[in-house]
Amino acid sequence: MKDTEFVIEMIGISKNFPGVLALDGVDFKVKPGTVHALMGENGAGKSTLMKCLFGIYKMDAGKILLDGKECRFNSAADAMAAGVSMIHQELSNVPERSVAQNIWLGREPLNKFHLIDHKKMIQDTKQLLEGLNFNFDPAARMSSLSISQQQGCEIAKAVSYNASIVVMDEPTSSLTEHEVVHLFNIIRNLREKGVAIIYISHKMEEIFQIADTVTVMRDGKVVRTDPVSEIDSNRLISLMVGRDITHRFPPVESNIGAVCLKVQNLTASNPRSFKNISFELYKGEILGLGGLVGAQRTELVEAIFGIRPVSSGQVFVNGVPLRRLTPHEAIHAGMGLVTEDRRQTGIFPLLDVTVNTTIPSLDNYRTKIGLLDHKKLIEMARTQNHQLRTKTPSMSTLVQNLSGGNQQKVILSRWLMTMPDILIMDEPTRGIDVGAKYEIYTIMAELVKQGKSIIMVSSEMPELIGMSHRVIVLCAGKMTGILGKQELSQEEIMRFATQFA
Ligand SMILES: Nc1ncnc2c1ncn2[C@@H]1O[C@H](COP(=O)(O)OP(=O)(O)OP(=O)(O)O)[C@@H](O)[C@H]1O
Ligand SMILES: [Mg+2]
16 A cells, blocks of 8 residues: 555755755655646746756755655666656757667667667567557667657657656647647556656646646745646736736837848748748738748748758848848848757857857957957846846856756847847747746837847747737648738638648
């Protein structure tokens, strides 16, 4: 007989980082067979709490009980062996190895000669994947899989360890709607088998769809734990940000001027990507770019910015055609691009906040004799990050030590500092908490009021509808619709987004 109703109890957990008390006496308990959501602002301490549980960080105080018995994991391997698994916010696998090798890393089945039994390993993996309804090849290289498939591998790995607790840190941030449905089915299955799922997300709707219980954290402390059935989204938001938010979007009041960017018949070199895209962006406009994951929206904006090759078509800025599409030309013509994937194209993890913020605008901060004006740089970077409320112990903190959402804010600060006339934002609020989202929207509204223009790629319908003057919808690389403010609705966007699906 178990003498506790909880599978995991974290009691009085504290964790200090230089300059930050990330966790301050946190109590967190999870029942088996439940989905327990963990919510809170960027930097609240959610990932840190889970990393303490998982043995990645050593806690400074507190204890962890697993099935009522005190335990302490010294490494992730320890935790997995005890049945605690974690699907990370930023996926971490060995890209050049196969699916099977990644799943069985460090505990490969051996044959009678004590060599790795590849055949069995592939066979076991196949069974495991089939059980979860994943249809990718166990022998495929990790790097050849989509994000959702890679995540699938991590889930398969958790299942292979017979996990009794699976932590998922923002698992749906790069999934298509279809993949989210699949993931939720898997979660429900695991729950039925008695597994406890700790689910971290900034997406309010998901919490109400999938979670049984929700714990809200703020500033390293637990604010409350409630059954999801007894709480609504307004209450949840106010618990998270510590105040009521009545409006999710600020008013966008700008004067629409002349065409500032014209994209004409743009076609990607990659035949599987976008084709024949033409549209115009006006001065003072926020132009939304909607569509489902895979619609080629990121590819399109990256091509406009000169990161991806095109086979034909032209881009005009203020009526002047760009001679070549390169990032250098684009920046020179007054464009900025906030990338969606902070890990691959966004941050420099081992450099500090100042450098990460100022990298593309260094030339604006030279003294008369051409030297960098460091004092001014730090000051400007500080001001910009302050405006977005980036939470960092100092300007010289390495960006890798910031929470996921705060890394995103640094990238946003970076491009705001270059003061571009045309700002392209790819999923600008992904991984950003509700309070900070509002800050970002306010800045967008302010920019267009000043006569700047914005292209915003977004998968969040409310955001597209709440912020855009017009929305262009892509589906499978083709432009399927363009909707004016009056026609904007979730149904209309979906209709065009699934035109060819
Ligand atoms: N390795 C580290 N070194 C220094 N500070 C850290 C480290 N990891 C986290 N922190 C700090 O601890 C605090 C909590 O961060 P954490 O990543 O747990 O936030 P979070 O709630 O997961 O936020 P998000 O929603 O943005 O992912 C932040 O202030 C962060 O900067
Ligand atoms: Mg986090």
